Amino acid sequence: MTALLDDPTAEDWEHARHARRVPARWRLPLYVGVGVEAVLLLWWAAFYPGLTSYDSAAYVSQVTTGYWSSEHSVAYNVLVWLALHVPGKLAVLTLAQTFLASAVMAYTCVALKGLGARARWTAPIALLLAMAPPTGAFVVYIWKDVPFTLCSVLAFAAGARLVSRRATRADWWVLAAALVGMGLFRNNGLGVALIAGLALAVGIRGRRVRLTVLTLFAVGLSLVLQLVVYPSLGIKQPAKSSVYSLNYHDVAVAYASEPGLFSASDKAVMAQVTPLADWTRGGSNCYVSDQLVLAWNFDRPAAERVNDRLMRIWTKVAKKRPDLVLNARICRGHIAWSPFPGPADRAAYTWIASPAPTPKELYGVAPPGSPMASNPNRFALYSNPVSYKLRHLAEFWYTAAKVKQLDWLLFRGATWCYIGYAALLVFARGRRMRSALALTGVMVGFQLTVLAANPAPLYRYMVGPMFIGAFCLALVPARRAGRDRKG
Template sequence: MSRTLVSTQEDGPATAVRPPSLRSRATRLWERVPPRLRLPVAVYAACQLVLLGWWAAFFPGLMSYDSIAYVWQVTTDHWLGNHSVLYNALVWLSIQICGDLWLLTLVQTVAYAAAFAYTCVALRDLGVRGRWSAPAAVALAVLPATGSLAVFVWKDSAFTASALLAFAASLRLIARRLKGRQAVRDRGFYRELALLEAGLLGIALFRNNSILVVLLAFPFLVFALQRMRRWITALTAATTVVYLLLQFLVYPAVGIVMPRTDQVYAFNYADIAVAYGKDPSSFTAADLAVMKKVAPLSHWRGNGANCWDVDDTMQAPFDRAAASANNDQLLTIWTEVLKRTPQLVAYGHLCRSQIAWGIFPGPGALHGNTMIAQPVVPANLFGWADWNKQIKHSPYRSELRIRPLSDTLHKAASWWYYLSETPQLQWLLWRGAFWCYLAYGVVALWIRRRRQWAAIGLAAFTAGLQLSVIAANPAPLARYVLPVVYLGVFSLTLLPALRTPRRGGEEPEA
């Protein structure tokens, strides 16, 4: 039966009336969306569609060695504090609800799409038009380094989303000051504070030792938000207290095994090895006697002295148990090394953290190349099935593999992922230093043109993330610096906003 409607008129012939087309119905539906919500709705929809493509291509999600560790911990009651306990809880919850990991990665795509949309709204508050911020958000969803992270079973996925949320909330608060509204305490103000606190807690709890990011961002935010200093201080203090209570009281009380001594002080051992490899004559006979208990001196000054990767120090013949037993003496040696050759300790730290400050990678032969997770899950589960019987015979082992919802989509996404690993492009796509410097440049230009020193707050989380990696980093792993890529790309969209003159409502500064 035809769906054409017939309209009869009293003094005229019957007229055929066709139902509205899909396009017209979509147009009418779009017109019903309030103008202020059209940007975030459009950005969310576009980014969610792209991220669902990544999710379908690598269903139930991309994985790494750490991903298998999470599943082992939560399915065999071996909860350890060497990974994010909060993220482990999310892995456990996903497995309990659907017996798989796809629910977790699906929720992550929703969180990322929402964070992208919220960031575009924050940039709009600063004068960035949607024609600039929306393409930036979609580009981040499309690019393998930043788009695929949303479907990784990794604490770094949740950490990055939290950093983006905190960044966007801080932008909205900074915009309030620049518009002369920082003393206004309306519903929007408290909403942005709540979202900022959510981001801070995510930063602190989704990656070990990342409370340093919060503390490093604090002075930037306090300087930028002068009439909100008490609130920013309160949020930072609350985040720090929650972090400390969980780490030192709650987690041990509920039976979570905290990191071993050799895991906590691995950086110190690596510093000793680097110093010994560079200046062995500065070590005393007593120092060497202690070091021999842990590993042969040939290891300390040989492969163990490679400054690019802590794992080179900690691998066999390094005896981790002996290191724990002699930890106090090793820390005494480290203290003496720091006193007499501080340049060598700094050298080791800067070498390991080069991915945070160096635009281009180091020597591949020394593990200085950019370490990028691959979009495959080997049959032995990154080696876990070779030595861990509980994983080898786990009832969830069949779920720990990529089962794409579309083979065509999987092949296309894999090809796109591998293409992004082109060595000449890694400095732009997988390393964060360039994007940090670009963000700082945008802030400096903003201050120069508009004389608004509050713009320093725009670099708060970029600086916090970069400096925290420089302070403590095990190897040139791309995942540690990917958060600043997101922030750098969005910071770039501030440049067109500088072309427009400062509006009358904005707060002038000396």
């Protein structure tokens, strides 16, 4: 008996006996889910009820004043409205986001296991993602980008289940929900969903028709909701000056570069919106459209009135000098394709949200004397951490991660796209499984949609590839196990 107690493996046997009480197929998702949730709860408690931004205040303003608009995600606005009507308010929403993130990462680990990735690789990656400020703290933001990002990771994981040929009916439902969610939680998420779904349809033999139909249904459902259902419910469509703001900036970039392209009548139309000097000033920086369309003297009502004429100017420029329009798009989409930030003097550095407490005026949404300043729902946005020591520690960790020398690695989604592509290529070649390359679809979708329409280099637009690229690294050690010559 003494020998048994002194045996260093006795404790291991005891742990193993308890572990066997959990069915083998549930051990990995259970352990990953619980571990990730424990870390995310620390972020949640530190930043209770959640991290906020201008958008967070705008959501609350919309759903409590009755002015609903599909300029923001209506689906996320509904979640905000529901949260404001339960005890705990917005903290309930951010808590639900932590549970969703834990479940998504646990599911991803299981999906990659089907491709041969060992738990010893996937589980630590999930925990590191939960601990890292760019991904872990991101989960507790009151942002539509959080569920959108988690849906994109879910689509990647469901795709991995299909590629491994281990998909069940439940995995098909997961993929459908993820594609629909991407379209509902971000307006340009439709493009990501379309590219991700069609990439799977092209890459996976024997499932092409089903995947194509599923993708088109998911994208079509989101379009019907945005174009038909929302307006019928009285939800306002985005203003033309918002929808075409990037086109305005294209015109400004072209005008700053080649003013000779513009006739006297063109200039007269442009001057009705803002002085020509401001078009030059706004167009001189191709990285940020906000310097034009959010300037104090940019007359949005005037832009609404002459929008059709402004779009004719844009069409003329696009036909005569397509290079100038492409230059503006590629420059503004810098966050989508470049691992490194642009020049700081042109505001082309990586825009990273601050973990600081919510300001009293709610980022300008609730200035003194405004309706929002007297709205009692504003209190739901103010910071109230469970422990101020924990908050200070979390702020320190978050701020330390913003060191400029590591910006390319920690906050640039483009870097993780390229890491993910390389890892999937190594895995596909090692396994001789070309179908695995279909998993690049989500990351390609992110890069192309952000490149096509992006106002500024905000890191949050490319967080999805940070999750996906990191998980792809777990496939590199699995590249030689059980080659599938038919993939």
